[in-house]
Amino acid sequence: MKVLVAxxxxxxxxxxxxxxxxxxGVETANVKMSMNPFxxxxxxxxxxxxxxxxxxxxVAVSMGPAASQETIRTALxxxxxxxxxxxxxxxxxxxxxxxxxKALVEKEAPQMVIMGKQAIDDDSNQTGQMLAALLGWPQGTxxxxxALGDGAAEVTREIDGGLETVSLTLPAVVTTDLRLNTPxxxxxxxxxxxxxxxxxxxxxxxxxxxVAPRLTTLKVEEPAQRQAGVRVADVAELVDKLxxxxxxx
Amino acid sequence: MSVLVVAEHDNxxxxxxxxxxxxxxxxxxDVHVLVAGEGCRAVAEAAAGAASVAKVLLxxxxxxxxxxxxxxxxxxxxLASSYDALLAPATTTGKNLMPRVAALLDVxxxxxxxxxVGPDTFxxxxxxxxxxxxxQSADAVKVxxxxxxxxxxxxxxxxxAAIEEVSAxxxxxxxxxxxxxxxxxxxxxxxxxxxxxSGGRGMQDGANFTLLEEVADKLGAAVGASRAxxxxxxxxxxxxxxxxxxxxxxxxxxxxxxxxAIQHLAGMKDxxxxxAINKDEEAPIFQVADYGLVEDxxxxxxxxxxxxx
Numbered sequence: 001m002k003v004l005v006a007x008x009x010x011x012x013x014x015x016x017x018x019x020x021x022x023x024x025g026v027e028t029a030n031v032k033m034s035m036n037p038f039x040x041x042x043x044x045x046x047x048x049x050x051x052x053x054x055x056x057x058x059v060a061v062s063m064g065p066a067a068s069q070e071t072i073r074t075a076l077x078x079x080x081x082x083x084x085x086x087x088x089x090x091x092x093x094x095x096x097x098x099x100x101x102k103a104l105v106e107k108e109a110p111q112m113v114i115m116g117k118q119a120i121d122d123d124s125n126q127t128g129q130m131l132a133a134l135l136g137w138p139q140g141t142x143x144x145x146x147a148l149g150d151g152a153a154e155v156t157r158e159i160d161g162g163l164e165t166v167s168l169t170l171p172a173v174v175t176t177d178l179r180l181n182t183p184x185x186x187x188x189x190x191x192x193x194x195x196x197x198x199x200x201x202x203x204x205x206x207x208x209x210x211v212a213p214r215l216t217t218l219k220v221e222e223p224a225q226r227q228a229g230v231r232v233a234d235v236a237e238l239v240d241k242l243x244x245x246x247x248x249x
Numbered sequence: 250m251s252v253l254v255v256a257e258h259d260n261x262x263x264x265x266x267x268x269x270x271x272x273x274x275x276x277x278x279d280v281h282v283l284v285a286g287e288g289c290r291a292v293a294e295a296a297a298g299a300a301s302v303a304k305v306l307l308x309x310x311x312x313x314x315x316x317x318x319x320x321x322x323x324x325x326x327x328l329a330s331s332y333d334a335l336l337a338p339a340t341t342t343g344k345n346l347m348p349r350v351a352a353l354l355d356v357x358x359x360x361x362x363x364x365x366v367g368p369d370t371f372x373x374x375x376x377x378x379x380x381x382x383x384x385q386s387a388d389a390v391k392v393x394x395x396x397x398x399x400x401x402x403x404x405x406x407x408x409x410a411a412i413e414e415v416s417a418x419x420x421x422x423x424x425x426x427x428x429x430x431x432x433x434x435x436x437x438x439x440x441x442x443x444x445x446x447s448g449g450r451g452m453q454d455g456a457n458f459t460l461l462e463e464v465a466d467k468l469g470a471a472v473g474a475s476r477a478x479x480x481x482x483x484x485x486x487x488x489x490x491x492x493x494x495x496x497x498x499x500x501x502x503x504x505x506x507x508x509x510a511i512q513h514l515a516g517m518k519d520x521x522x523x524x525a526i527n528k529d530e531e532a533p534i535f536q537v538a539d540y541g542l543v544e545d546x547x548x549x550x551x552x553x554x555x556x557x558x
Contacts, residue, residue, distance in 0.1 A: 013492055016511045017376045026380055037493050094348070095357050120492055122375050124360045129318065129348035138319050138424040141345045154427060158487065159341040161438055162431040166317065169423045178493060179486040214357035218370065218383040226518065229539040235552040238524065238542050246522045246539065248501040249444070249468060249557070 001111035001170075003055040005046045005080065006101060007039040007062050009071040010121040023219040026121075035071045038116025040078075040183040041176040045146060046114050047079035048181065054148055055112075057081050061104055063097055065089050069199060076194035077186035083199035084108075086207065094122075096204075096211035098130035103207035105135060110171065112153065117142050117175040128175035138168035144179040250278030250368055253306075253328060255321075255337040255346065256296050260286045260314070263295040266338035266441070268402035273395045274336045275301040275403065276365040281332070282306070282410075285324055287314035293412050300404040310417035315426035316342045322349040323418035329354055329390055333368070339394035340440075347394050356388035363399035377492035377515035398498035398519065435466070439490070442471035444501045445520070447490050448483070449475040449513075451506020451527065451546055455483040460550040461505060467557040473497065475504075475513045491516035506546045509534030526550075 011017060011026070012034040018027040035043075049055040060075035062068040063086040072083035086100050105113060118125035132139035140146070140155030144163065147154040148170075156165045158177040186194070204211045232238045242249045252274040257264040267282070274280045280301050284293040285308040293307040306328065312320045325346070329335060335350060337343030339361040351358035363381065364372040370385045371393070432438070439445060446468070448461050458472065465472050473495070474488040490497055492515040502520035507513060509525070509532055517523070518537050525538035528545045535541040542549060 011376075013512055014510075017379050019380050026376065093357060095352060095355075098352060120377065123377060124348075124358070125344050126348035126351070126358050126360060129345060130352035130358075132319075133322065133349040133352035136421070136423075139345070139349065141318075142341060157341070159429070160440060162429065164315075164429040165427040167425045167427050178489065214386065214388050215359070216385045216387065218385055220375070220380050220382045223374070223378055223381050223519075226523070226537050226539075229523070229535075229537075229541055231535075231541045231543065234544070235542065235549055235556050238540055239553070239556045241540055242501065242522070242524070246501070248522050 001055055002057045002059065002108065003046045003049055004059050004061060004105065004108060004110040004113045005039070005042045005075060006113065006115035006127070007043060007060055007071050007075050008036040008116070008119045009033050009062065009064055009068045010036045010119050013037055013120055019220055019222050023221055025217065025220050033067070035074050036116050036119045038118060038176050041178070041180050042114040042116050043075045043078050043080060044181045044183040045176060049148070050079060059084060059108060059110070061086070061101070063088070063092055063100055072199055073194050074186065076197045077191040078184060079190070082197055085199055085201045086204060087201050088204050088211065090211055091213050092211055093213050093215060094124045094126035094130055095214060096209065097127050098134055099209045100204060100207055100211070101127070101131045102134045103209055112170065112172055112174060114174045114176065117177055128173050132173040138172045140166060140168050140172060140174040142177040143174050144177050146174060146180065250333045251331065252277045252280050252334045252336060253332045254280060254282045255325060255335065255343065256282050256284045256292065257338055257340055257342055258284065258286060258289060258292040260289040261291060263292050265402060266340050266397045267296070268299060268405060269397035269400045270336050270338045270395045271299060271301055272400040272403045273362065273365060274334070277334050277368060279303045283308065283325065283328065285313040285321055287311050295405070297410040297412050298406050298408050300407045302408050302410040305410050305412045306415045307412050308415050308417055312417060312420040316346070317424050317426060318346045318349045319424040320420045321346055322353055323421070325350045326353045327418050328415065332390065334391040334393060336393045336395055338397050343394045347392050351392035354390055354392065356390050356392055357386060358392045358394070359384065359386060360394050361396045362393055363396045377496060378519060379515055437469065437471050439471045439473055439495050440497055442497070442499050444468045444470035445473050445490070445497050445499045446470045446503040446505065447473035447475060447507060448478055448505050449507030450477040450481060452478060452483055458484060460547070463554045464550060464557065467554060475507045475510070477510070504534050504538070505550065507534055508532045509537065
């Protein structure tokens with residue numbers, strides 16, 4: 001079967017983000033960008049299916065500015081066969097991304113789409129569920145285990161109290177949680193090889209999708225800062241403060 | 250304005266997160282609560298008794314025995330035309346369901362709102378709470394998940410809403426519940442615990458987490474860990490508190506042997522009271538701690554356990 005993985009270029013998780021002085025957003029100029037960590041897990045899962053022979057082809061797709069090519073290259077270096085970039089400088093919200101992915105699914109006809117459960121920039125946690133809804137497919141969100149059977153996928157999901165296993169009729173959308181796997185680092189030879197793998201580029205208009213945003217960000221602010229705390233001398237003083245001052249124990 | 254809250258429950262009891270969500274909904278308008286489940290009338294009665302609830306809709310059908318998004322979404326979508334907003338707690342169940350509902354209605358979804366500014370304007374954390382965005386929705390129906398720690402729960406009693414039965418929607422039959430494994434722990438769950446105690450790389454070894462567990466048991470606390478501790482293999486991944494792990498906001502957070510990397514701070518800095526125990530007095534964790542103790546954790550933890558007895 002064919003598997004599609006969706007990857008997003010985001011500010012690297014190690015970067016301390018800064019809110020812009022004019023409160024219009026977050027500073028992204030000259031900031032290190034990387035693949036969304038949950039999407040790395042999605043790519044890894046796809047590559048494992050590819051290596052196991054379950055998937056015959058793994059296609060990595062991304063949406064966003066031209067630089068998203070680099071993110072697709074990372075996926076190709078990890079083991080994806082080819083890439084598709086839907087290039088736009090417009091602000092893409094989850095519903096728009098889901099519609100673009102739906103258009104690509106209709107072109108490519110994969111049996112499964114795998115992506116991170118959320119991107120660590122806008123923290124929406126929506127796109128996979130929305131894509132599944134638009135396609136009328138089942139969704140295995142927050143997956144920590146994926147097993148493929150005959151025409152069905154068994155997905156173990158991380159839920160608040162533990163784990164839940166569901167059986168989904170293929171085709172299906174799977175979104176990844178942290179425990180699904182540990183993504184590999186691309187080796188230098190594979191990084192070199194990835195440079196020769198093809199990436200198709202198209203626009204939202206080519207796919208006939210209206211990506212106009214539905215939500216307007218009025219302002220972005222720093223969260224309330226914590227007041228400076230105090231140092232305590234020993235454990236006894238700590239317990240006393242927690243009991244009598246903070247009253248939390 | 251009328252608002253529908255999708256209740257979270259296990260067919261026996263109403264989950265407390267629903268009460269926080271009702272509080273957020275009450276800021277928008279009249280609150281109706283949808284209880285969809287199987288053999289769940291007791292839950293509907295509990296919801297009808299909660300403060301601020303005007304009506305309870307009960308959808309009792311085998312298809313809703315487990316909260317599968319594929320079955321529930323058509324039900325919620327079918328009810329949506331009577332409401333201006335649809336809310337659910339930002340739990341794994343709510344986060345699984347609501348984007349599916351929003352896409353079927355062709356509207357955006359607002360995730361994890363932390364404040365209601367107006368009928369179409371909300372504050373939500375982005376970058377794991379390192380920035381707060383105020384966003385306005387242009388859609389006719391607002392589909393929202395609610396950060397439950399940001400809203401004080403309404404009282405569980407005092408209300409007397411009517412319960413109205415609604416019929417089940419057609420089940421698309423594309424997903425099936427197989428089983429679940431709920432963590433059997435005496436300790437509360439990380440994201441809903443009142444107290445969380447977490448260990449970092451300073452713990453040196455997974456076996457040393459028993460020191461944390463002793464303190465946790467005395468405080469009724471959940472045990473967490475930093476990414477460094479998880480990456481070092483001390484504890485499983487589901488312990489992880491941080492930007493790529495779980496985001497927690499307990500009444501009391503105790504960080505032990507955690508330096509305070511951005512990635513970790515992002516997951517816990519909304520806690521009401523933060524305690525840091527670290528032998529390195531320069532550790533960045535002290536900049537966010539209300540109470541800092543500079544001491545070797547291997548001395549401090551047994552002392553803390555003894556002091557709390």
